[in-house]
Amino acid sequence: MDEDPKRPGTLDNDMDTLILDAASRLFRETADLQLAVLSRDPDFYATVWSGIEEIGLDAAAVPEDLGGSGAGLRASLGMLRAAGNVALAVPLAETILAGWLLAQAGIPLQSGKLAFGPSGFHDHIVLDSDGRLTGRIVHLPFARDCSRVALLAQRGNTLWVVLADIQDAELSVRDSLAFEPLDGVEFHQIKPVVAAPAPAAFTKDTSLLLGSLARSIQIAGALETMLDLTTAYVRERPAFGKTLSRFQVVQHALAQLAGEVSVSLSVAASAVDAVDTLLGQGRGFDDPEIRLEIMSARIRTSSAAQIGARIAHQLHGALGVTDEHVLHRLTLRALAWRDDYGNEVQWSEELGAMLRHGDGRALWALLAKR
Amino acid sequence: MTTTLEFQPIRLPPAVQALRGEVRAFLHEEMSAGTFDPDFPTEDWDVCRKFARKVAARGWIGMCWPKAYGGQERSFLERYVVNEEMQAHHAPNTFYFTADRQSGPTLIKYASERIKAEVLPKIIAGEASFCIGMSEPDSGSDLFAAKCKAVRTDGGWKIQGTKIWTTNAHRADYMIGLFRTSPSLPENHRHGLTSFLVDMRASGIQCNPIRQMSGIHDFNEVVFDEVFVPEDQLIGEVDGAWKQATTELAYERSGPERFLETLTVLRALIDLDRAEPVPQVSESVGRLVAELHSLRRMSVSVAGMLEAGREPAVEAAIVKDLGTAWEQDLPQRVRLAVARASQGSAAYRRFEDILQYCTRIAPKLTVQGGANEVLRGIIARGLGLR
Numbered sequence: 001m002d003e004d005p006k007r008p009g010t011l012d013n014d015m016d017t018l019i020l021d022a023a024s025r026l027f028r029e030t031a032d033l034q035l036a037v038l039s040r041d042p043d044f045y046a047t048v049w050s051g052i053e054e055i056g057l058d059a060a061a062v063p064e065d066l067g068g069s070g071a072g073l074r075a076s077l078g079m080l081r082a083a084g085n086v087a088l089a090v091p092l093a094e095t096i097l098a099g100w101l102l103a104q105a106g107i108p109l110q111s112g113k114l115a116f117g118p119s120g121f122h123d124h125i126v127l128d129s130d131g132r133l134t135g136r137i138v139h140l141p142f143a144r145d146c147s148r149v150a151l152l153a154q155r156g157n158t159l160w161v162v163l164a165d166i167q168d169a170e171l172s173v174r175d176s177l178a179f180e181p182l183d184g185v186e187f188h189q190i191k192p193v194v195a196a197p198a199p200a201a202f203t204k205d206t207s208l209l210l211g212s213l214a215r216s217i218q219i220a221g222a223l224e225t226m227l228d229l230t231t232a233y234v235r236e237r238p239a240f241g242k243t244l245s246r247f248q249v250v251q252h253a254l255a256q257l258a259g260e261v262s263v264s265l266s267v268a269a270s271a272v273d274a275v276d277t278l279l280g281q282g283r284g285f286d287d288p289e290i291r292l293e294i295m296s297a298r299i300r301t302s303s304a305a306q307i308g309a310r311i312a313h314q315l316h317g318a319l320g321v322t323d324e325h326v327l328h329r330l331t332l333r334a335l336a337w338r339d340d341y342g343n344e345v346q347w348s349e350e351l352g353a354m355l356r357h358g359d360g361r362a363l364w365a366l367l368a369k370r
Numbered sequence: 371m372t373t374t375l376e377f378q379p380i381r382l383p384p385a386v387q388a389l390r391g392e393v394r395a396f397l398h399e400e401m402s403a404g405t406f407d408p409d410f411p412t413e414d415w416d417v418c419r420k421f422a423r424k425v426a427a428r429g430w431i432g433m434c435w436p437k438a439y440g441g442q443e444r445s446f447l448e449r450y451v452v453n454e455e456m457q458a459h460h461a462p463n464t465f466y467f468t469a470d471r472q473s474g475p476t477l478i479k480y481a482s483e484r485i486k487a488e489v490l491p492k493i494i495a496g497e498a499s500f501c502i503g504m505s506e507p508d509s510g511s512d513l514f515a516a517k518c519k520a521v522r523t524d525g526g527w528k529i530q531g532t533k534i535w536t537t538n539a540h541r542a543d544y545m546i547g548l549f550r551t552s553p554s555l556p557e558n559h560r561h562g563l564t565s566f567l568v569d570m571r572a573s574g575i576q577c578n579p580i581r582q583m584s585g586i587h588d589f590n591e592v593v594f595d596e597v598f599v600p601e602d603q604l605i606g607e608v609d610g611a612w613k614q615a616t617t618e619l620a621y622e623r624s625g626p627e628r629f630l631e632t633l634t635v636l637r638a639l640i641d642l643d644r645a646e647p648v649p650q651v652s653e654s655v656g657r658l659v660a661e662l663h664s665l666r667r668m669s670v671s672v673a674g675m676l677e678a679g680r681e682p683a684v685e686a687a688i689v690k691d692l693g694t695a696w697e698q699d700l701p702q703r704v705r706l707a708v709a710r711a712s713q714g715s716a717a718y719r720r721f722e723d724i725l726q727y728c729t730r731i732a733p734k735l736t737v738q739g740g741a742n743e744v745l746r747g748i749i750a751r752g753l754g755l756r
Contacts, residue, residue, distance in 0.1 A: 224375075231753050251750035258375065258749050259692045262685065266377035266671055267664040273379035292663060299660035344657070351659060352652030356644050360637025364458045367663055368390065368451075370381055370670075 084221020211341025426496030503547025629693030684752030
């Protein structure tokens with residue numbers, strides 16, 4: 001196998017397992033879905049976030065020499081599945097990716113929650129020759145909850161990694177489909193906290209790719225819990241004289257949900273593995289294999305979110321749409337996540353355009369690389 | 371989590387990918403020589419037979435089987451990539467495919483020594499073709515209802531009855547069939563079915579052709595009239611064939627043949643989009659390729675589980691359910707993607723021929739090898755619903 005010899009598989013796996021276990025335990029204990037629904041405390045997630053900081057999950061993707069936990073991209077992204085399992089409503093994915101982005105440009109670990117952008121195909125951020133930052137991000141997840149934002153900006157023909165204070169931005173507050181912060185952010189010639197040239201491996205759409213990858217994993221995690229909840233419910237709920245699970249039409253709907261969960265988990269895991277391995281081999285975000293993997297994960301999990309949420313709600317009946325029930329926390333987030341960092345239509349067009357570089361037969365050569 | 375669905379992101383090892391390169395080079399040679407056209411799969415039996423010999427000469431039939439019977443004991447992943455390249459290029463592998471995928475492995479596990487020694491080397495040499503006798507006129511996917519009988523006689527068994535939808539029965543050398551040897555039991559409706567190896571040249575067998583809507587003839591009705599089968603052609607346990615059949619199914623269900631049958635039309639769509647890029651067409655290409663990639667990675671992951679000696683029955687059923695539904699929808703989705711095209715060019719006419727072919731074969735894709743309704747039942751059982 002084409003493992004990086006500098007990072008022996010066993011050590012990596014131990015580290016992966018450690019951080020994944022720690023994350024799952026923390027989320028289970030502090031961010032239980034039912035607690036999240038029943039709690040009317042606006043600070044409910046403050047405890048979760050302190051737990052995250054306490055064990056260093058937020059700094060997972062930052063190397064140790066830059067002040068992070070040095071868990072690497074694979075394990076850092078891997079724990080987002082556990083975060084998706086409980087529909088975690090804190091900017092963990094964003095902070096992890098921001099930390100990684102900054103570290104790639106040699107910028108050390110920042111404290112607190114970080115936003116991560118640009119987050120849409122129409123966002124545009126530039127650094128002028130005086131090093132001042134201008135630009136707009138239409139929908140920046142958790143912007144108002146974060147102190148700072150890590151950005152990819154264009155300076156002439158070069159890409160820069162930039163850290164900016166959110167308080168220097170003009171914020172237009174708005175909420176996502178899942179009632180979470182999704183604010184408009186505008187910078188007008190502000191002075192960033194720090195800026196450094198981006199590594200050669202980066203492309204203009206690197207933040208969109210990484211953000212999309214994170215959302216795919218979160219969606220897969222949320223779908224996993226939707227399947228668990230729905231399976232448990234149909235096995236205990238009686239209707240028309242028997243339990244719901246005895247009806248063939250219910251069985252088939254659930255089988256279909258299991259299919260969507262499976263394909264989502266599979267494609268997201270594949271993309272994480274591809275990104276981690278291929279970047280480790282010195283490839284960049286313009287690499288067709290990396291792009292195919294991430295875009296596919298984004299596109300496929302987005303349709304899985306749609307199908308999965310529909311089936312889970314239908315089988316839960318009216319109960320599933322009540323505020324007290326946990327299902328909506330998962331379904332609304334999975335559906336909202338489809339739109340962050342480029343939606344599946346935009347990415348499909350990107351992928352289609354990429355495939356135009358080769359003919360029909362080149363398609364198979366690309367697909368069969370791994 | 372109560373439900374454990376885990377798909378490891380398997381990376382095919384370099385040696386396996388090197389083998390892929392060899393297979394691809396071989397296929398390109400054959401395509402250049404005009405042996406087959408990847409856009410229009412051929413059913414010409416002569417072509418298929420000659421192709422089987424060439425593939426055999428490369429050592430790519432029965433490659434995972436024991437050396438004692440002429441196999442090479444190569445890994446399941448190696449067979450996987452060979453098969454994948456054949457399917458992706460629509461190579462004429464019909465002659466040997468059934469034997470390589472399931473009949474051979476069944477014989478290895480359950481057949482008598484005489485049969486193994488006699489038949490397996492012939493399969494490996496590309497000289498023995500197999501068909502599968504499962505469905506019957508009154509029972510398709512419902513195999514427990516099979517009525518075609520095998521009755522004990524001197525030195526063996528006599529078969530009486532009819533099988534139907536038997537692919538390639540009219541030209542195969544052997545059939546592995548499921549026959550009723552006892553009535554099913556009230557407490558076990560799976561009881562009473564037995565597998566036999568039938569020599570298709572035995573007297574008393576009549577194959578009546580059934581043409582398909584696609585214009586293809588590979589289906590048959592097979593009528594058995596007192597067909598004698600020697601005792602040592604019994605496969606496995608009398609009355610206990612059902613259990614044998616299900617353990618083989620993971621191999622049959624998760625392979626690339628479960629989502630690549632209509633791939634030609636996606637290649638053709640990309641070629642059209644290259645000639646005259648249209649954003650909506652590119653979007654369709656991207657979406658379809660993302661779905662195909664997702665299916666393939668899941669299938670590769672299941673191949674990794676099989677290689678590791680696991681029996682991923684539910685995972686395999688999921689691959690086949692999603693894969694066949696996808697390859698079935700593909701022609702229609704491609705048709706919609708190009709619906710606004712001008713349709714006058716020569717390139718479009720070729721595309722149209724491919725689209726027609728794929729649309730004609732689409733309906734059978736979610737039926738063959740176990741209807742998707744059956745697969746969903748298996749998945750539901752895996753989830754603990756039944």
